[in-house]
Amino acid sequence: MFEWFFATRTWHEMHGMEGGNRGLDDELAAKGLANVGAWIMGRNMFGPVRGPWPDDSWRGWWGEEPPYHVPVFVLTHHARDPVEMNGGTTFHFVTSGIHDALERARRAAGEKDVRIGGGVAAIRQYMTAGLIDELQLVYAPVLLGAGESLLNGIDLTALGYRVRRHLHSEHCMHAEIART
Numbered sequence: 001m002f003e004w005f006f007a008t009r010t011w012h013e014m015h016g017m018e019g020g021n022r023g024l025d026d027e028l029a030a031k032g033l034a035n036v037g038a039w040i041m042g043r044n045m046f047g048p049v050r051g052p053w054p055d056d057s058w059r060g061w062w063g064e065e066p067p068y069h070v071p072v073f074v075l076t077h078h079a080r081d082p083v084e085m086n087g088g089t090t091f092h093f094v095t096s097g098i099h100d101a102l103e104r105a106r107r108a109a110g111e112k113d114v115r116i117g118g119g120v121a122a123i124r125q126y127m128t129a130g131l132i133d134e135l136q137l138v139y140a141p142v143l144l145g146a147g148e149s150l151l152n153g154i155d156l157t158a159l160g161y162r163v164r165r166h167l168h169s170e171h172c173m174h175a176e177i178a179r180t
Contacts, residue, residue: 001142004171005029014067024169032136037112038105039068040098042122043076046091052078059083060091071108073101075122098125120148130159135177 005011010029012020020026047058060066065086073092080093094101105114116126126132137150156177164176 001140001144004138004140004169007171024167024174025171028136028167028174032115035113036070036115037109038070038114039072039117040101040105040114040122040126041072041074041117042119043074043078044121045117045119046074046076053080056080056083059085065089071105073105073108075101075125098122098129098131102126102131120150123150124154127156127159128154130179133179134164135161135175137175137177138172139175140172 004025007021008026008029009020009022010026010033012018014033046060049058060083062085066072066089069088071090071092073094075098076093076095078093079095082093083091085091092104094104102114116123116132123132127135160179161177162180164178166173166175168174
């Protein structure tokens, strides 16, 4: 599903690696990550631990230097102290809902953008609340057996979203969707 992204120069640079493909996929990946001053993500994107935190040992999927390099606000029902990582990433755990997480992320980002990185449940909450200005959806030709559906039951046009443009590469189709 993410092979198109993993092959880009942008992905490689995020992880301190050389190489990576240039071209449309890389251009759009770089655009999506430019000017980000804070991230919001759901608990499932942060890690596999469910329910109350058993301890503070889980620090994310990314090792000691996650690729974010800015504050990250993790939506959760279970409080936890912030986790400071190398490279400028601090994970803040927000139990007070999407609006509070967005306000905190906006303050942290200053004049820069706030990116809602996922997962599906977090994006759906922000989208249905009308709190996402622009979506970059990528459709990759991969068959999935099951999982959460991003758009199931959501009427994007009723929420004021319109396709601004769509482009395709040999690996996927990119759709830029914005609120009007």
